[in-house]
Amino acid sequence: MAADGNTKPPKKLSLKENYAMLTRGLDWEPTYEKKEDIFQKIDFEGIKIHDWDKWEDPFRLTMDAYWKYQGEKERKLYAIIDAFQQGNGQFNVTDARYVQALKVFLNGIVELEYASHRGFCMLGREFPGAGPRIAAQMQSIDELRHATTQIHAISQYNKYFEGMENFPYQFDRVWYLSIPKSFFEDACTSGPFEFIVAISFAFEYVLTNLAFMPWMSGAAFNGDMSTVSFGFSAQSDEARHMTLGIEVIKFLLEQDPANVALVQKWIDKWFWRGYRLLALLATMMDYILPKRVMSWGEAWTIYYEENGGALFADLARYGIKPPKYADVTIKEKGRVSHEMWSVFYANRNALGFGIWLPSEEEMDWFSEKYPDTFDKYYRPRYEYWRQLEAEGKPFTCKVLPQLCQTCQWPCLYTEADDATEFVHRESDYKGEIFHFCSDGCKDIFDDEPEKFVHAWMPVNQIYQGNCFLPGVDPTAPDFNPMAEALKFMGLKPGVDGGLFKEHLDAKRWEQWTSRPANIHEGAYTDSVRSTETPTPRAKP
Amino acid sequence: MPTKAMTPDYHGDFQDTQDKYHGQQLISVCWEKHTMFGWPMCLPVPPDMPFAGLLQNVLPMIYSDHPDFAKIEWDKVQWSTSAGPFTPDPAKSIKEHGIRHKQQIRFRTPGLDGYNGAG
Numbered sequence: 001m002a003a004d005g006n007t008k009p010p011k012k013l014s015l016k017e018n019y020a021m022l023t024r025g026l027d028w029e030p031t032y033e034k035k036e037d038i039f040q041k042i043d044f045e046g047i048k049i050h051d052w053d054k055w056e057d058p059f060r061l062t063m064d065a066y067w068k069y070q071g072e073k074e075r076k077l078y079a080i081i082d083a084f085q086q087g088n089g090q091f092n093v094t095d096a097r098y099v100q101a102l103k104v105f106l107n108g109i110v111e112l113e114y115a116s117h118r119g120f121c122m123l124g125r126e127f128p129g130a131g132p133r134i135a136a137q138m139q140s141i142d143e144l145r146h147a148t149t150q151i152h153a154i155s156q157y158n159k160y161f162e163g164m165e166n167f168p169y170q171f172d173r174v175w176y177l178s179i180p181k182s183f184f185e186d187a188c189t190s191g192p193f194e195f196i197v198a199i200s201f202a203f204e205y206v207l208t209n210l211a212f213m214p215w216m217s218g219a220a221f222n223g224d225m226s227t228v229s230f231g232f233s234a235q236s237d238e239a240r241h242m243t244l245g246i247e248v249i250k251f252l253l254e255q256d257p258a259n260v261a262l263v264q265k266w267i268d269k270w271f272w273r274g275y276r277l278l279a280l281l282a283t284m285m286d287y288i289l290p291k292r293v294m295s296w297g298e299a300w301t302i303y304y305e306e307n308g309g310a311l312f313a314d315l316a317r318y319g320i321k322p323p324k325y326a327d328v329t330i331k332e333k334g335r336v337s338h339e340m341w342s343v344f345y346a347n348r349n350a351l352g353f354g355i356w357l358p359s360e361e362e363m364d365w366f367s368e369k370y371p372d373t374f375d376k377y378y379r380p381r382y383e384y385w386r387q388l389e390a391e392g393k394p395f396t397c398k399v400l401p402q403l404c405q406t407c408q409w410p411c412l413y414t415e416a417d418d419a420t421e422f423v424h425r426e427s428d429y430k431g432e433i434f435h436f437c438s439d440g441c442k443d444i445f446d447d448e449p450e451k452f453v454h455a456w457m458p459v460n461q462i463y464q465g466n467c468f469l470p471g472v473d474p475t476a477p478d479f480n481p482m483a484e485a486l487k488f489m490g491l492k493p494g495v496d497g498g499l500f501k502e503h504l505d506a507k508r509w510e511q512w513t514s515r516p517a518n519i520h521e522g523a524y525t526d527s528v529r530s531t532e533t534p535t536p537r538a539k540p
Numbered sequence: 541m542p543t544k545a546m547t548p549d550y551h552g553d554f555q556d557t558q559d560k561y562h563g564q565q566l567i568s569v570c571w572e573k574h575t576m577f578g579w580p581m582c583l584p585v586p587p588d589m590p591f592a593g594l595l596q597n598v599l600p601m602i603y604s605d606h607p608d609f610a611k612i613e614w615d616k617v618q619w620s621t622s623a624g625p626f627t628p629d630p631a632k633s634i635k636e637h638g639i640r641h642k643q644q645i646r647f648r649t650p651g652l653d654g655y656n657g658a659g
Contacts, residue, residue: 044546343578381658399602401579402568410579420573426622433642448543454552463584464560
């Protein structure tokens with residue numbers, strides 16, 4: 001400050017000016033390299049951008065502020081995680097069954113955060129506009145932070161429970177994890193505009209509320225303060241990502257009318273792919289969480305039909321229609337979780353988490369939540385399977401599934417208008433047959449068969465002999481291909497998957513806590529002295 | 541519309557062509573209405589396996605635990621592929637039936653529509 005007192009202190013910049021200087025102000029026009037040589041991936045998809053400066057960042061967040069906010073969030077999060085670990089918080093959750101949901105999360109979701117980090121890194125390099133480039137860079141760092149903090153939040157559980165110690169290895173090998181893996185690999189190998197419509201809009205904006213709200217409420221309701229803290233820490237990032245998603249769509253649509261058809265095609269594709277991916281959550285919400293928050297059917301009604309309906313009504317002015325096959329998702333909402341849990345149960349020895357049949361009380365809850373489907377199609381099945389379990393011969397599927405060439409789910413779904421008929425859809429491309437789980441997935445393949453013909457489909461790879469550990473001799477007389485494939489995937493039968501009542505997690509939980517491993521079943525072992533859940537110690 | 545790619549004439553390798561299956565071919569098998577089994581089954585078989593091998597070995601291995609299976613009257617079963625209905629000849633091979641690599645064989649057993657409503 002000047003000593004004579006005549007110089008006024010410099011005026012503080014407004015938020016808008018500060019943002020402009022720290023984003024667009026840091027960019028420059030290249031002089032000794034051509035712009036098209038620097039940004040090579042921006043034209044081939046056919047999207048037309050006339051003025052990158054029309055990009056508006058609603059948060060006006062600059063990197064310096066970003067580091068400050070994120071640093072504060074990290075300090076809070078790790079203080080809670082430390083307290084959780086020191087207080088043995090892993091035993092304060094409802095039961096050991098809840099922990100099976102964490103395994104699905106760790107093995108299926110964490111790696112997607114990392115894949116998303118990679119995708120946004122590419123956008124942070126490829127977009128010619130400084131505004132969206134910086135937004136993509138921040139999201140890239142966010143996604144890496146989410147992967148890291150999720151791993152840290154769950155690591156305490158890994159010290160006490162099976163099935164979590166090998167997640168990066170398993171993500172590349174386990175048959176059902178090819179579903180999330182292929183989803184992001186499809187996105188990351190698309191052009192930058194398809195990636196951002198896929199992930200920022202179709203996934204983050206339209207669908208992630210469905211993952212985040214019920215999932216974090218479920219964690220809170222079941223006493224998992226570690227996951228809840230991660231959720232709170234990630235939530236403000238998610239709000240920013242969702243806003244990026246809607247900004248992207250509006251920017252693309254406003255730049256050129258010719259963009260509308262391409263954007264619509266990507267919305268249709270990625271809504272369907274995202275829906276199929278999130279269907280895994282249907283089983284978490286309906287079957288795995290011991291204390292339930294809401295049913296998948298209710299969540300789909302609120303988060304897609306109502307919120308999504310309002311969103312697409314708003315986008316109608318640009319000529320955007322609701323996603324193709326949205327009507328099928330609504331028809332399927334009373335069925336997906338039951339169809340998927342059935343295949344999990346029948347194939348429980350090839351899974352990385354324990355499986356059980358729903359109790360009487362849970363089936364009554366299903367009857368109430370799914371009045372049109374549960375008693376008609378699924379209750380009789382579970383009752384029959386319970387009887388077989390009692391007879392000591394639990395129902396088991398013996399052969400691997402026909403997979404969908406696009407989403408890589410087994411073709412387990414039934415016709416939208418008839419829950420008793422499997423969906424059969426196939427395409428004949430250059431003399432080879434390809435199967436699909438749905439019209440949505442068939443359309444995606446038919447649009448880009450050149451890409452999907454080289455999908456790495458686990459079942460097909462097992463049969464080609466590519467899924468065995470080194471040194472295994474397929475010509476040996478005692479060679480068992482299924483057992484060897486499970487070893488390759490890092491799945492230990494009887495330790496990772498199988499019937500939950502025989503699972504190590506269940507036995508140890510009852511031994512360590514004297515509480516039932518599955519609150520809906522009563523005690524599995526003699527370790528539990530009283531099978532009644534203790535009444536809460538609180539004033540009446 | 542073909543894939544828009546940075547490389548001209550982009551085309552991924554076919555990952556599942558028949559030559560990769562060591563002399564076998566993949567088939568899918570689906571017992572219609574029997575949703576308890578969860579999915580159409582995929583398995584490798586020798587192309588010159590007679591259809592009788594499918595009837596006597598493969599199908600019982602997959603489906604014999606189901607209470608409906610023992611009640612099937614095999615001469616009344618309705619067989620089809622995506623190309624339409626066909627009548628199998630137990631003496632003829634899979635290949636002679638025109639069943640290609642990765643083709644799905646469906647069979648329907650009218651009157652046997654799942655055990656007690658359980659699929």
